[in-house]
Amino acid sequence: MTESSTQNSHLFKTIGVIGVGLLGGSIAAAARQRHLAETILGAGRNPSRMRAAQQSGLLDRGSTNIAETAAQSDLVIVCTPVNNIVQFIRIVAQNSRPGTVITDVGSTKQKICSELYGSLPEGVTFVASHPLAGSEKAGFEFADPELFAGRPCVVTPDDQTPDEAIERVKGFWEALGMHVLQTTPENHDRILAETSHLPHVISSALAMTLSEENRPFTSTGFRDTTRIAGGDPSIWIDILLSNSDAIIESIDKYTQSLARLREAIVNQDEKQLRQLLEDGKKNHDALNSAP
Amino acid sequence: MTESSTQNSHLFKTIGVIGVGLLGGSIAAAARQRHLAETILGAGRNPSRMRAAQQSGLLDRGSTNIAETAAQSDLVIVCTPVNNIVQFIRIVAQNSRPGTVITDVGSTKQKICSELYGSLPEGVTFVASHPLAGSEKAGFEFADPELFAGRPCVVTPDDQTPDEAIERVKGFWEALGMHVLQTTPENHDRILAETSHLPHVISSALAMTLSEENRPFTSTGFRDTTRIAGGDPSIWIDILLSNSDAIIESIDKYTQSLARLREAIVNQDEKQLRQLLEDGKKNHDALNSAP
Numbered sequence: 001m002t003e004s005s006t007q008n009s010h011l012f013k014t015i016g017v018i019g020v021g022l023l024g025g026s027i028a029a030a031a032r033q034r035h036l037a038e039t040i041l042g043a044g045r046n047p048s049r050m051r052a053a054q055q056s057g058l059l060d061r062g063s064t065n066i067a068e069t070a071a072q073s074d075l076v077i078v079c080t081p082v083n084n085i086v087q088f089i090r091i092v093a094q095n096s097r098p099g100t101v102i103t104d105v106g107s108t109k110q111k112i113c114s115e116l117y118g119s120l121p122e123g124v125t126f127v128a129s130h131p132l133a134g135s136e137k138a139g140f141e142f143a144d145p146e147l148f149a150g151r152p153c154v155v156t157p158d159d160q161t162p163d164e165a166i167e168r169v170k171g172f173w174e175a176l177g178m179h180v181l182q183t184t185p186e187n188h189d190r191i192l193a194e195t196s197h198l199p200h201v202i203s204s205a206l207a208m209t210l211s212e213e214n215r216p217f218t219s220t221g222f223r224d225t226t227r228i229a230g231g232d233p234s235i236w237i238d239i240l241l242s243n244s245d246a247i248i249e250s251i252d253k254y255t256q257s258l259a260r261l262r263e264a265i266v267n268q269d270e271k272q273l274r275q276l277l278e279d280g281k282k283n284h285d286a287l288n289s290a291p
Numbered sequence: 292m293t294e295s296s297t298q299n300s301h302l303f304k305t306i307g308v309i310g311v312g313l314l315g316g317s318i319a320a321a322a323r324q325r326h327l328a329e330t331i332l333g334a335g336r337n338p339s340r341m342r343a344a345q346q347s348g349l350l351d352r353g354s355t356n357i358a359e360t361a362a363q364s365d366l367v368i369v370c371t372p373v374n375n376i377v378q379f380i381r382i383v384a385q386n387s388r389p390g391t392v393i394t395d396v397g398s399t400k401q402k403i404c405s406e407l408y409g410s411l412p413e414g415v416t417f418v419a420s421h422p423l424a425g426s427e428k429a430g431f432e433f434a435d436p437e438l439f440a441g442r443p444c445v446v447t448p449d450d451q452t453p454d455e456a457i458e459r460v461k462g463f464w465e466a467l468g469m470h471v472l473q474t475t476p477e478n479h480d481r482i483l484a485e486t487s488h489l490p491h492v493i494s495s496a497l498a499m500t501l502s503e504e505n506r507p508f509t510s511t512g513f514r515d516t517t518r519i520a521g522g523d524p525s526i527w528i529d530i531l532l533s534n535s536d537a538i539i540e541s542i543d544k545y546t547q548s549l550a551r552l553r554e555a556i557v558n559q560d561e562k563q564l565r566q567l568l569e570d571g572k573k574n575h576d577a578l579n580s581a582p
Binding site (some may be wrong): 009020129132133134136141151152154181191192194196198199200201202203204205206207208209210212214215216217218219220221222223225226227228229230231233234237238241244247248250251253254255257258259260261262265266268270273274276278279281282283284285286287288 | 315363379401423425426427442443445455472483485486487488490491493494495496497498499500501502503505506507508509510512513514515516517518519520521522524525526528531532535538539541542544545546548549551553556560561564565567568569570571572574575576577578579
């Protein structure tokens with residue numbers, strides 16, 4: 001327990017982070033910096049990594065025991081790769097005290113929600129989340145308490161999710177500096193296919209295309225456009241395969257945009273090319289204007 | 292003339308910048324900061340803009356008279372949009388003193404070089420350049436003296452270009468902090484189609500694809516991947532149309548990369564998807580490792 005245990009402003013007495021990588025570590029760091037909990041626990045499969053995370057001060061206690069960590073927490077955030085989330089949330093739910101709220105950070109929501117909503121023990125509530133923040137870096141050593149500030153977070157409850165639990169989870173992300181959007185799991189996956197999963201595919205395809213001998217001739221433009229291609233392939237395989245239908249639809253929509261640009265270049269059609277580049281710039285400018 | 296006129300370390304007595312926008316302005320700012328010339332002149336078509344650039348201290352004199360600016364300069368750098376460069380270099384060459392070296396910053400080189408090499412007045416030398424540095428911002432107000440530091444610059448002379456002039460131009464870019472690569476205009480355009488023009492097309496196509504109602508669901512990944520789509524459409528129309536053959540070839544190579552990713556997702560082929568994402572990550576990591 002930390003010195004801040006004397007404060008009364010904590011949103012939660014104990015927070016448990018399952019999976020202490022870049023995202024889980026950043027949640028722990030941000031929760032600490034913003035005094036959101038008296039105690040911050042973490043659990044992961046690698047004992048030496050958990051010890052290191054505890055020794056670094058990121059966690060009050062790092063453990064390999066998920067059940068124990070869950071039993072001591074009021075809010076549990078599962079930060080494992082997408083295809084492990086359901087399994088870990090079941091373990092957490094089976095070991096939590098009544099009243100515990102569970103959330104996650106999974107980049108796709110439909111599979112997770114359809115498996116978990118309505119199937120967890122009485123008294124424990126799962127509210128699915130997706131904080132839209134990340135980094136191509138991996139490991140809690142890169143944990144950044146400001147990773148979430150000013151970013152959107154999507155929560156995707158269903159009709160049966162108690163309002164109180166939704167509000168507690170929303171309040172947690174807002175306390176990390178995020179602005180929270182709410183939609184259905186289905187809508188989330190359809191939208192994120194376009195705004196997050198498509199960019200990853202686009203960026204990886206560009207990085208794949210570069211000939212090794214042309215590397216010295218790249219500059220900031222190439223580097224920015226391929227930044228997210230540096231992400232961990234294992235994490236992205238899970239995301240891309242768990243939302244494949246919507247992603248294929250987005251790739252096909254994108255391919256049409258690309259074909260229109262190609263056609264304007266082939267035809268030396270300055271007017272059409274200007275229209276297309278300006279359409280893109282309009283979205284760019286809207287995203288980069290002050291909020 | 293500035294106080295630094297007493298120094299003997301100047302590479303050039305007088306530098307003339309034709310076209311004082313983001314790039315031209317950054318060249319002036321970098322040359323000033325690094326004491327590369329006694330006097331820095333600038334010329335552009337808009338009198339009030341030239342006055343403002345002079346008043347800001349970026350230029351020792353801002354003028355609308357290209358001929359006069361050329362006549363007073365030892366090195367002239369033409370920083371206008373690609374499809375004006377030939378025309379302005381002809382004006383510069385006709386008004387320069389013997390011994391003057393002229394270069395440019397055009398993003399495509401084949402058309403410029405084939406029109407200019409061997410066709411300029413005796414005693415004046417043109418050595419084509421392409422500093423791989425830029426910004427999606429426009430205007431000398433965003434001039435950045437560090438824009439060029441650590442970036443590549445490609446110079447594309449031909450067999451007839453005097454070595455001395457090549458060395459002077461290389462020395463100028465190196466003094467701005469760039470590392471200089473040399474190749475033919477044809478190779479330059481083929482390579483840059485892949486490393487610079489393709490990323491712009493890719494990025495614009497992604498920005499075009501975003502539905503307006505999905506804007507709130509974007510985060511840093513989408514924003515980084517579409518950063519260069521914020522570039523001035525007029526500048527990019529010139530680039531894309533003046534190097535269209537090589538760019539179409541690059542788009543087609545890219546489309547194949549994208550199709551392979553799409554196929555792996557459709558087939559839920561984890562092994563193949565991992566291979567492709569890792570191919571991309573390999574290039575990403577190579578570009579982002581310490582030089």
